[in-house]
Amino acid sequence: MATASIVRCTKCAKNAGTVACEGCSAKFCPRCFNNHRQHLSKELDNIVYEHDILKQELEKPSEDETHPLLRQIDNWRKESIDKINQLADRCHTDVVKLIGDNKNQLADAFRKLTNTIRDGRSEEDYDERHLNMWITQLKELKDNLIKLSNVHVEVDKQQPSWIQKIIVRKDSHQQKEVKDSKL
Known part of the structure; x- marks a missing residue:
């Protein structure tokens, strides 16, 4: 059964x-x-x-500034600008000090030239050669006041860049996974 x-x-x-x-x-x-x-x-x-x-x-617009990747780029920008501003401020301070030092040196040279010219005038001990030499020295002092001939601002090409470059990269591994999931 x-x-x-x-x-x-x-x-x-x-x-x-x-x-x-x-x-x-x-x-x-x-x-x-x-x-x-x-x-x-x-x-x-x-x-x-x-x-x-x-x-x-x-469906949201893609210009959403709150996306973590966009915030990361904004942070990099701010940090890089801060580094540039700090270095620029230090260089600016250095140039201001050099300008002051240069003015002091020029003032000393100017006082010496002034005394030489006064002495030449008071003693009537000058001729065309002295006048040409004094005008040349005055012109040099004036040029050095405007332009520091012994100071330059330049890019230090031997130092590695201290601002890290960023790139936006799309991983190819991730692309493959997306393609595989569509199959």
């Missing part, structure tokens, strides 16, 4: 397990099957909700 196998509900273990779910291969009684479908419906609602949120994000 053949015995009939009894199919039980996987949830409540009742004998009335007559409905099979194709997705999970479980067998349910009608009441548990309805509960199972309600649970699946709630999960679908959650998926649709997440889908809608992602859709909104994708």
Whole structure:
């Protein structure tokens, strides 16, 4: 005599397990099957909700300044500008000091020239050679006052760049994963 196998509900273990779910291969009684479908419906609602949120994000304008990558670039810009400003301030201070030192040296040279000219005038001890020499010295002093002939501002090409260059790179590994997921 053949015995009939009894199919039980996987949830409540009742004998009335007559409905099979194709997705999970479980067998349910009608009441548990309805509960199972309600649970699946709630999960679908959650998926649709997440889908809608992602859709909104994708439809936003891409000029969103709050993106972490854009903030990273802005931070790099600020730090680099701060470094440039600090170095420029130090160089500016150095040049101001050199200008002051140069003025002091020029003032000393000017006083000596003034005394020489006064002495020549008061003693009437001068000729064309003296006049030409004094005018040349005055012109040199004036030129040196305007332009520091022994000071230059230049780029130190032997030092490595102290501002790190940034680049934007798209990983090819990530591209492959995106392509594979579309297959």
